[in-house]
Amino acid sequence: MIDWNHVDELEQQLGPGGLDEVLAIFLEETAPVIDGLRPDADTLAADLHFIKGSAANMGFIRLMRHCEAGGAQVQAGEPVDIAAIAECFTNSCREFRERKGAIA
Numbered sequence: 001m002i003d004w005n006h007v008d009e010l011e012q013q014l015g016p017g018g019l020d021e022v023l024a025i026f027l028e029e030t031a032p033v034i035d036g037l038r039p040d041a042d043t044l045a046a047d048l049h050f051i052k053g054s055a056a057n058m059g060f061i062r063l064m065r066h067c068e069a070g071g072a073q074v075q076a077g078e079p080v081d082i083a084a085i086a087e088c089f090t091n092s093c094r095e096f097r098e099r100k101g102a103i104a
Contacts, residue, residue: 002095006059019100023058027093030054034089037082045074051085060092 011019033047041047052067066088070080 001062002092002099003059003061004099007096007100010059023096026054026058030089034086037080037085039080039082044080045071048074048080048085051089055092060089060096063088063092 007019010022014022030051033051037044037047048067048071052064052071055061055063055067063085066085070082070085073080
């Protein structure tokens with residue numbers, strides 16, 4: 001799920017082409033972190049926190065919630081479904097592309 005009201009507000013604030021630029025930065029910074037997620041990584045909690053914040057900024061609410069839950073699982077010593085997070089990222093990008101027609 002994407003918060004389209006947030007995306008529309010962001011697009012208004014950024015002006016023409018601004019959303020595309022911010023989205024490109026989001027993808028450039030977030031995709032490698034998602035690709036690098038590992039269950040046993042010392043950085044897993046920090047990586048999930050980073051993705052959660054980035055997703056929230058872009059209105060990618062479902063991805064944000066997955067990462068929030070994953071962070072709680074890390075703290076509780078429980079396994080994190082990294083594949084579900086990666087799939088959510090892919091699906092969110094697809095949904096964004098279908099609605100806005102842009103995504104690198």
